[in-house]
Amino acid sequence: MTQADEADTVEPMIHEDDLPGHESRLEPKPDWEPRYKGSDRLKGKVAVVTGADSGIGRAVAALFAREGADIAILYLCEHDDAAKTKSIVEGEGSRAIAIPGDLGDPQVCEQSIQKVVDEFGKIDILVNNAGEQHPDKDVRDITDDQLRRTFQSNIFSMFYLVQSARPHLKKGSAIINTTSVTMYQGSKALLDYSSTKGAITAFTRSLSENLVGDGIRVNAVAPGPIWTPLNPSGGKPPEELKDFGKSTPMGRPGQPNEVAPSFLFLACEDSSYMSGQVLHPNGGIIVNG
Template identity: 75%
Template sequence: MNDTVIDMIHEDALPGHESALDPKPDWEPRYPGSGRLAGKVAVITGADSGIGRAVAALYAREGADVAILYLCEHDDAAMTADIVRQEGRKALTIAGDIGDKDFCTRAIAEVIDTFGHIDVVVNNAGEQHPDKDITDITEEQLKRTFQTNIFGMFYMVQAASPHLKSGAAIVNCTSVTMYQGSKELLDYSATKGAITAFTRSLSENLVSKGIRVNAVAPGPIWTPLNPMGGATPEKLETFGEDTPMGRPGQPNEVAPAFLFLACEDASYMSGQVLHPNGGTVVNG
């Protein structure tokens, strides 16, 4: 892992420790499992906290073994692994930067060595840095945001695709900002637009192989991403209040969308985006 990259990301305290948040995000699955992912192996990036942790917990409850990919928050990743194991499933933690193609190749090789196969890839990891003016976005930040948010998805799929068979699923995390825009998240929103286009195009590319590709576009969700530097203090004061529901969402309100798209319930869906966003109506 490149220490310079880690230091740069941590300029805003990112990715951020979930254990430091108050109140804590709700990650716990809300219902008993029904075996919808029994015998499956899922690779989830950014699974140490936030939406990724909630997805890992729900996937494990539904019968999947989970590879937890994360950047550097080892305590959070260890807790997610414990959550998976408490559901009776196997967990593998792998630390590194998904913006590094070699790391993605090594990580997928480790997953195959450990579990023997991959059935679901969840491209969830992302970063954001608020800037009030486009001239405030440094060249380094611009490159870094794209490297994590969209290059990392390309690298993960390139590494995983030789191991995906008919019936496999890829679920990407885009954002409501792709549809609404965000005046303080110009580079982040641009990457989310790229992710939506990537999802639709990758679906066209893989659907004949029986591999489905879909995405989830969350609205404002209470995770470490925003309070640990991904939003301005002014934005945090009213975080989520501008949604029709008048509040931010919780990770366990988003995870079921990732489950639906990963399992056979969504067998006739590919190239689509689900919108757990608090009631905001978008065209897409």
């Protein structure tokens, strides 16, 4: 990376608001455990899951492992959570490696992908799930560093990872990106975050067009309000947490293990005729997607 690149890379905002948060400290704990026995739908596959230390990423890693995949857990700095996810994957009989690093840095992405290939020999599935959000009531309160950091973490990282993984993806591979209901509804307090989610949806559709001819499918999942460390660690003001998710038609927040099956469907051959699409596990919110 050049000196100019280094100057343009914004450091993680961990010290500002304790992001992205530890699941080990969260109460009540999110439900990540798969609900059903596996059926080898991902047997012999290798999956890279970003943000897999906690929340939706952990639930995806656990479910993919139950279905037979080996898992590369990419995460920022929550080593205790990542170790827990690694033990969950291994408890399902699959292999796992945990790789820390800031995915907003293209060199970290390149090095992480190389570690996966060195360990497992291939990559079949890339789940771009890592992200961050910071609430601001006034658009003028969004600092330049925050704006750059949110885009860097949420969408730049996806470009960097796809660029690094592309030589290893082949016919039958799948890429799944995490967008959000905020892309469709908007969010008055998450202006920069919802903007990145709009970019992710456009990236998903465009990348699908770019890769579908090579037999690589690209889809996305747009969760609604899901109980993960992202919410109490910066996603929602403390006074609003008690009502988190109550505005959905189902009247409650979702759990990570209610979202993970959407990722599994898009990763396996059940969705072999789908690309450029978005699934919406969001508690019944009607969106034009």
